[in-house]
Amino acid sequence: MKSSDCTILVTSCMAYQDVLINFEYFFRKFWRDCPFPIILNIDDKIETDFPYDQIVVSPHKENLIRMRDVKIESPYVIMMQDDHFLFDHVDTGKILQCIEYARKYNCGNLRLMQDPIATDTFSDSENLLEYKPGKAYRISARGGLWKTDYFKIFVDSFDDLWQMERHGQKLSCQYEEKVLCTKFRVLPIMDAVHKGCYEDFAAFLLDANAITPTRAVMSSRQKAIEYIKGAIIDWNPELITGIQTKLNLGYKPKYK
Secondary structure, eight states: OOOSSEEEEEEOOGGGHHHHHHHHHHHHHHOTTOOSOEEEEESSOOOOOSOOSEEEEOOOSSHHHHHTTOOOOSSEEEEEETTEEEOSOOOHHHHHHHHHHHHHHTEEEEESSOSSOOOEEEETTTTEEEOOTTOTTSSOSSSEEEEHHHHHHHHHHOSSHHHHHHHHHHHHTTSOOEEEEESSOSSOEEEOEETTEEOHHHHHHHHHTTOOOSSOBOOHHHHHHHHHHHHHHHHOHHHHHHHHHHHTOSOOOTTO
16 A cells, blocks of 8 residues: 655656656666655656556646646655656665654755755754755755645746756745755665766666666766866855856756
């Protein structure tokens, strides 16, 4: 019987169907005992043998607008993008423990990994850190356990995940829910694709599983540019992301 505590919401689009196929492969491999219903939200009808409990087709290019058509009945939801590949076995017991932490501390979002790095300790004994108001990327699309009602606020307020990450920090300050993260990676995911190309680690993971990449791997030049951008942001994350948001600079969504 599926657990009613949480839902896994997978967001994808037909332009990333090849990536979604690999996402499904690694999900099957590394989370065989997933107790939660899994919903796929995608922009067109798709043929798949993955055991989704529901496929919600929403013909919108923006991923958050698509998600408005999804009805989530559980109190918590883990949103995963199609290029968030699992790379190690998921400990379901740790996920269930995080749901209890989210209830205990009224978390709107409990990130199941440090992304970005968190420096404020919330509970040392429980290995929990906090993203306080004003922290850059306090609201992130990566590896999060969300209180469903809190998640819906951001789904209804923004058109896509890129916009949510840039502007969600300010919106989150209007609500009392805490935003925490686990000190160690409870949901072992990696960002597999960047600007349409596979990251090196994703290419290594595919190779180790005898899967041929269907798209290019990032070039040395592309990686160098991204490392430089990362170094600039690390220098002063709040200042740099504030400038990027004000001037609408930086990464654009997949459909741009």
